[in-house]
Amino acid sequence: MKEKVIAIVNQKGGVAKTTTTLNLGAELAKAGEKVLLVDFDPQSSLTIALGQFDENISSIADLMQLEIEDKELLDKEDIMIDIYGMDLLPGSIVLASTELFLINATCREQILKTVLAKYKKYYDYILVDCGPSLGMLTINALTAADSVIIPVEAEYLSAKGMELLLRSVAMTKRKLNPGLKIDGILITRVDKRNNLSRKIIQMVRDAYESLNIFESQIPERIAVGKSLSKHELVAGFEKNSDAAIAYKKLAQEVLAK
Numbered sequence: 386m387k388e389k390v391i392a393i394v395n396q397k398g399g400v401a402k403t404t405t406t407l408n409l410g411a412e413l414a415k416a417g418e419k420v421l422l423v424d425f426d427p428q429s430s431l432t433i434a435l436g437q438f439d440e441n442i443s444s445i446a447d448l449m450q451l452e453i454e455d456k457e458l459l460d461k462e463d464i465m466i467d468i469y470g471m472d473l474l475p476g477s478i479v480l481a482s483t484e485l486f487l488i489n490a491t492c493r494e495q496i497l498k499t500v501l502a503k504y505k506k507y508y509d510y511i512l513v514d515c516g517p518s519l520g521m522l523t524i525n526a527l528t529a530a531d532s533v534i535i536p537v538e539a540e541y542l543s544a545k546g547m548e549l550l551l552r553s554v555a556m557t558k559r560k561l562n563p564g565l566k567i568d569g570i571l572i573t574r575v576d577k578r579n580n581l582s583r584k585i586i587q588m589v590r591d592a593y594e595s596l597n598i599f600e601s602q603i604p605e606r607i608a609v610g611k612s613l614s615k616h617e618l619v620a621g622f623e624k625n626s627d628a629a630i631a632y633k634k635l636a637q638e639v640l641a642k
């Protein structure tokens with residue numbers, strides 16, 4: 386097993402973090418990789434999108450709490466949900482209060498890293514779908530990760546938020562996780578007819594020369610949104626749609642890393 390942990394991060398909501406986690410995961414699984422999706426957003430959109438949301442099942446929030454209290458974690462079989470050829474570590478709204486417990490925890494930035502250490506050996510890729518904040522949960526994700534993928538809409542690339550995000554990544558790398566890499570920026574929800582997008586992408590390429598921008602860009606397509614709300618994967622929804630092909634290409638770029 387490759388045991389690679391990739392955090393899908395951007396403090397802005399609606400930039401397709403969850404869509405990317407789901408579809409990149411599905412494409413990696415189709416390529417024969419063992420994939421775990423971690424729903425690390427209190428809003429639990431990933432778990433909901435997969436039709437698995439249930440307040441009565443064990444979730445990542447339980448594992449975080451057990452680790453904070455230094456108790457034994459659950460066995461893989463007792464928490465992971467097998468779905469579309471992947472495993473899902475479900476999310477929970479309780480994660481919002483986990484964030485408060487973290488503040489006084491010993492090694493508070495390392496809790497997710499320690500949790501994932503128990504399950505890593507079963508997987509090639511663990512994708513962590515982060516919530517829309519740069520709080521303690523996201524710092525935990527950045528500390529647990531080998532690398533980061535930043536989905537972003539072209540329109541927001543040049544915005545202040547990007548600077549803030551890159552600074553958080555750099556700070557985590559410096560202080561907590563020296564091996565942390567940025568796999569790249571993924572441009573999502575691209576409207577090819579929109580000239581603005583193209584101009585901004587060029588601007589960003591110039592501004593952040595050292596930063597990889599994935600060749601594959603995800604087009605804005607109704608089917609992507611619909612497939613999520615219908616609890617289906619893009620890839621399964623419209624097999625040969627350009628959005629599905631874009632996610633397949635992204636998976637190839639990730640595999641080539």
Ligand SMILES: Nc1ncnc2c1ncn2[C@@H]1O[C@H](COP(=O)(O)OP(=O)(O)O)[C@@H](O)[C@H]1O
Pocket residue numbers: 397398399400401402403404405430517573574575603604605606607608609610611613614628
């Ligand atoms: N390529 C796309 N084309 C159309 N709609 C998209 C696309 N990617 C994401 N969406 C929609 O945008 C919304 C936000 O996406 P989501 O993945 O939940 O973002 P985030 O996790 O960053 O908040 C969802 O309704 C989703 O279905």
Ligand SMILES: [Mg+2]
Pocket residue numbers: 402403404426430431514515516
């Ligand atoms: Mg999300």
